[in-house]
Amino acid sequence: MSFAIGLKCRECSSTYPSEAKFACDFCFGPLEVHYDYAAAQGQVTHASIAEGPSSIWRYHQLLPAAGPEGAVDLGAGYTPLRRARRLGEILGMKELYLKDDTVNPTGSFKDRVVSVALSNARRLGFSTAACASTGNLATSVAAHAASIGWPSVTVIPSDLEKSKIAMTAIFGGIVLAVEGNYDDVNRLCAELVSEHPDWAFANVNLRAYYAEGSKTLAFEIAEQMGWRTPSQVVVPVASGSQLTKVAKGFRELELLGLTTGPTPVLFAAQATGCSPIAQAFVSGADVITPVRPNTIARSLAIGNPADGPYVLDELRAHGGACGSVSDEEILECIGLLARSEGVFAETAGGVTIASLRQLVRSGALNPDLPTVAIISGHGLKTLDVIVDTAVATHTISPSLQDAQEALKFRDLVEAAS
Ligand SMILES: *Cc1c(COP(=O)(O)O)cnc(C)c1O
Numbered sequence: 028m029s030f031a032i033g034l035k036c037r038e039c040s041s042t043y044p045s046e047a048k049f050a051c052d053f054c055f056g057p058l059e060v061h062y063d064y065a066a067a068q069g070q071v072t073h074a075s076i077a078e079g080p081s082s083i084w085r086y087h088q089l090l091p092a093a094g095p096e097g098a099v100d101l102g103a104g105y106t107p108l109r110r111a112r113r114l115g116e117i118l119g120m121k122e123l124y125l126k127d128d129t130v131n132p133t134g135s136f137k138d139r140v141v142s143v144a145l146s147n148a149r150r151l152g153f154s155t156a157a158c159a160s161t162g163n164l165a166t167s168v169a170a171h172a173a174s175i176g177w178p179s180v181t182v183i184p185s186d187l188e189k190s191k192i193a194m195t196a197i198f199g200g201i202v203l204a205v206e207g208n209y210d211d212v213n214r215l216c217a218e219l220v221s222e223h224p225d226w227a228f229a230n231v232n233l234r235a236y237y238a239e240g241s242k243t244l245a246f247e248i249a250e251q252m253g254w255r256t257p258s259q260v261v262v263p264v265a266s267g268s269q270l271t272k273v274a275k276g277f278r279e280l281e282l283l284g285l286t287t288g289p290t291p292v293l294f295a296a297q298a299t300g301c302s303p304i305a306q307a308f309v310s311g312a313d314v315i316t317p318v319r320p321n322t323i324a325r326s327l328a329i330g331n332p333a334d335g336p337y338v339l340d341e342l343r344a345h346g347g348a349c350g351s352v353s354d355e356e357i358l359e360c361i362g363l364l365a366r367s368e369g370v371f372a373e374t375a376g377g378v379t380i381a382s383l384r385q386l387v388r389s390g391a392l393n394p395d396l397p398t399v400a401i402i403s404g405h406g407l408k409t410l411d412v413i414v415d416t417a418v419a420t421h422t423i424s425p426s427l428q429d430a431q432e433a434l435k436f437r438d439l440v441e442a443a444s
């Protein structure tokens with residue numbers, strides 16, 4: 028059974044029943060799912076969690092909606108936490124881990140949030156799925172909708188990576204490609220939701236439920252580390268929902284007495300071409316000034332991040348910071364991660380690793396403490412950015428002489444470094 032008891036305004040604490048409601052009637056603040064933690068005490072245990080399936084639904088007591096049986100579930104979550112010894116050594120770090128969310132059903136962390144959003148949509152009587160997306164969310168919504176026979180309407184910027192559009196269209200829903208950026212898409216969806224209140228927009232009218240899915244990253248990291256929390260976690264940031272809910276997840280475990288160790292300090296990762304949070308953090312501002320995104324990290328290209336102020340609060344309250352990295356650094360670090368650890372990430376993963384390196388170099392992040400970097404999407408999603416540089420080493424005729432000529436010893440040594 029879930030210990031969720033309803034929705035609560037983040038600003039004024041007004042409470043509401045568990046409905047498809049996303050803004051407070053009194054102050055227009057965002058709503059989030061809240062729980063009866065007193066009742067959960069002693070009921071959510073390491074053993075109750077271990078009994079669950081190998082997916083995000085093993086934590087169903089701390090998620091809204093039905094248990095594992097009622098979930099809209101392609102098997103999101105329970106992804107590997109990899110000890111990254113080789114990359115850690117290169118970056119001068121003692122204990123680095125990668126939370127490898129590339130291996131989710133549709134190749135990104137969005138499967139976590141969509142599984143929770145659509146499970147709640149079904150509970151609330153919806154039968155059409157929709158979303159405003161920078162790409163990965165559209166793919167995940169279309170896939171999860173297809174799995175239960177629902178129609179879907181996914182709205183994306185028309186100039187997205189071809190691979191992401193194809194990966195969404197293949198599931199058979201309606202894909203609306205909008206000539207504009209994500210912030211235009213988001214505005215359009217705010218209008219669409221009032222025309223179609225019977226559609227479940229994962230990140231608009233179902234946003235409170237959607238957001239809860241990100242807590243499972245914190246739950247899994249803690250469980251995979253033997254219920255001892257890491258000191259530092261680096262999180263890629265678009266709207267800021269993932270970072271704020273990873274923080275909530277760690278707080279809930281601590282509150283329920285399920286973890287030992289420090290309260291993890293969270294660090295944000297952004298591309299300089301879309302870094303409204305990094306800019307506000309550095310300038311000491313409390314408000315986010317929206318930007319016009321221009322970066323290869325399309326999945327993180329949200330110029331007006333909905334949860335930006337909460338990310339700033341979280342970073343400032345616990346001594347975190349925000350990385351800001353160039354497109355060149357993103358590409359370099361996609362390669363660095365692949366060569367050092369055998370993990371192929373999309374551009375958002377390049378943002379995370381390049382930010383981690385920057386934060387170590389600047390002294391903001393302590394290289395001696397246990398640190399987790401969240402790798403949130405698979406490299407096959409953004410092949411476009413590497414196909415011209417990641418190419419065959421030699422092209423030869425099918426003769427032994429040509430092969431020997433090409434395979435000089437020096438090449439092998441270089442290839443392994
Ligand atoms: C959506 C997304 C994120 C983070 O998004 P938030 O809006 O900040 O929750 C991170 N990485 C990838 C690959 C994504 O698709």
Ligand SMILES: [Zn+2]
Pocket residue numbers: 036037038039040041051052053054055056
């Ligand atoms: Zn309110």
